[in-house]
Amino acid sequence: MAGVTGIGSGIDIDSIVKTMVAAERAPKETQLANLEKKTTTQITAVGALKSAISEFQTALGGLNKPELFQARSATSSKADQVAVTASTKAGAGSYQVEVKELAASSKVALAAVKNTTDAPASFGAGSLEISLGIDGSFSVTVDESNNTLAGIRDAINKQGADKGVTATIVTDDEGARLVLSSSKTGADRDITVAATPDGALSEGQRSLSVLAFDGVEKPDDVAGPRILAKAQSAIISVDGLTITSPTNKIEGAIEGVTLDLKAKTAANEPLTINVAEDKGGVKKQVQSFVDAYNKLIGVINAQTKVTPVGDGKTPVTGALVGDATARTLLGTIRNELVNVQGDGALRALADLGITTQKDGTLKIDDAKLGKVMDNNFTELPALFTGDKGLASRLDAKLKPYTETGGILEQRNKVMTETISGIDKQREDLNRRVTSLQERLFKQFNAMDLLVGQLANTSSSLLASLENLPWAANNSKK
Structure with missing residues (x-):
């Protein structure tokens, strides 16, 4: 009977069968566990890569907007009296504003x-x-x-x-x-x-x-x-010109500028409204572009890095070491970053003071970028925006990786199928091992039964021989 120590032979059948089954199971089970671990790690790595690419694409989208470079910054010398915002229609300039009456x-x-x-x-x-x-x-x-x-x-x-x-x-x-x-x-x-x-x-x-x-x-x-x-209208003067408004939010008095009146100004003490190109907003978006790119490079470097551990031990490797997808993506992006376009003063990122470091990340030279902002601001849109701009070109290179049915989705699909295949192989292994165990128990039990029968036969023969006359005479002597 399966699982019971041999009665006829005295052999521990249960222990022998379990040892043989474990020896049969172990290599395949180890192989499947290693494959599952590797595939799961790769799925996580591909997910992190896709997330970093998507974040970089978002930054590119923010940079690929003509209105970003048309935006205006507006400041008030006394924001507690008049707050101000400006649209892209606002012209650069300085205005003297006096609030004589607030709307009530x-x-x-x-x-x-x-x-x-x-x-x-x-x-x-x-x-x-x-x-x-x-x-x-x-x-x-x-x-x-x-x-x-x-x-x-x-x-x-x-x-x-x-x-x-x-x-x-x-x-x-x-x-x-x-x-x-x-x-x-x-x-x-x-x-x-x-x-x-x-x-x-x-x-x-x-x-x-x-x-x-x-x-x-x-x-x-x-x-x-x-x-x-008493109900009353707001009355202000802009550079000496009187404007009356039914509300304290005045639009159109200065084209593209919205004035939000908070308090009256002192008589003959106007405040100053300055409207200028929003260079700070552009610089912030350029910084977001560099940060998102550096994050993407960091993810790629981490997943393709081989770290020696010394003493002849196996090095620690990233989940995508030797992966053609990551290698191709990195090469494509880098080629586009150094691609020179046009014939103006700004043809590549290096012209803005944005250069590549040893680890592949980008670094901004703030002084050089500030100088470009002051002297060549009108040329910036051509570098980043439009179908031939850097943002569009990079996004076009990245889309095949992140779009529905794209490279990374297909990779993830294959790896998910691999995980499903591992589960099926485990089920097959369990069935095969169960079948082997049953077969071994049958064989050992049959052997045990045969040994028991032979032992019984041997005992009967010995008893018969001992009862023969010559055996009895010999025993008397």
């Missing part, structure tokens, strides 16, 4: 009325027409369902939401007031309220006319309505 929105407090928790103010039915000047008006209906200050407040907030009007209740020394605020700035947008009572008043009710306000304060009426903030 309207805010009014309606007449005060007695209103307590125990005795809330109640109003008769009717409607309130809330006007916002040139921005139109809206109407609020008042009936027994909402004829308190809180009810009218909620109705105004609901109806005035799309008009930018909100209502709150503020209680001062004179009583409770509805305070109406508008989010719209600019002159001729003051809030006024017209009341139209409808029907007789019940006991204790006030007429809606109490809440009317024509926009004119009565100084002697302390409980009457008040103007808390």
Whole structure:
């Protein structure tokens, strides 16, 4: 029986079979484990390579934009008073800006009325027409369902939401007031309220006319309505020219420039707005290009490096050592980097102060790049952008590696299939080893049975021989 020490022969069949099976399994299992480890490492390496290439392509895309070189930087000498941004349409120049008035929105407090928790103010039915000047008006209906200050407040907030009007209740020394605020700035947008009572008043009710306000304060009426903030437009001067705007964000006063007004300037103390080419943004993008390239080279170097460990030991090798894909990619990129284009002052990266180091990475000479930015900025777009620009040429060389169905995807597919094949080979090995084990047990058990039978036969013969007459006489002697 499989797994049981031989009864007939006394041989440890179980131990022998297991040893023989293990000896048969070990070489193939080691081979599969090594192949799986190597393939898994290569899959990880190819994934890291693809990620680095994609990051480099992103940097190339950022560099291959004409608008990058058309961008403008805008600065304000007093950003806490006027913030500024500029589009590509802005012309380089310097401007003196004075903020004389900030745009403001309207805010009014309606007449005060007695209103307590125990005795809330109640109003008769009717409607309130809330006007916002040139921005139109809206109407609020008042009936027994909402004829308190809180009810009218909620109705105004609901109806005035799309008009930018909100209502709150503020209680001062004179009583409770509805305070109406508008989010719209600019002159001729003051809030006024017209009341139209409808029907007789019940006991204790006030007429809606109490809440009317024509926009004119009565100084002697302390409980009457008040103007808390008057709507007005922003007024600025640019190089002495007056500009009026309904909002504090002014576009178009200076072409391509947006001014965000924060505070008034002191009289006759204008601030300075400077608009220039955004050389800093271009330099930042060039640095991103170099950083992404260096990361890609770092990944390739790490995956193709052979590191000796001494003492005759096997060197440590990268997952892609000797890999044609990595070698070809590296050669293609390097060839494109040194490819000279055009006949201007800037024909290659070296003209910008970007050179290759011993380890294959790039380094920027900041002084030389700064000089190029100052003297040859208009020639930069031709070097990097367009179909013949460096960014497009490099991207074209990289696309076959990263696109769907490309070189790296195909490599990954083959390696994934290898892993799947290893799993199948393990299953086949397990079946083969199981079959071998069963066969060995059958053979050893058959041998054990035969040995047991022979032993029994031998014992019977010996017993028979001992019982023969001559054997008995001999035994007496």
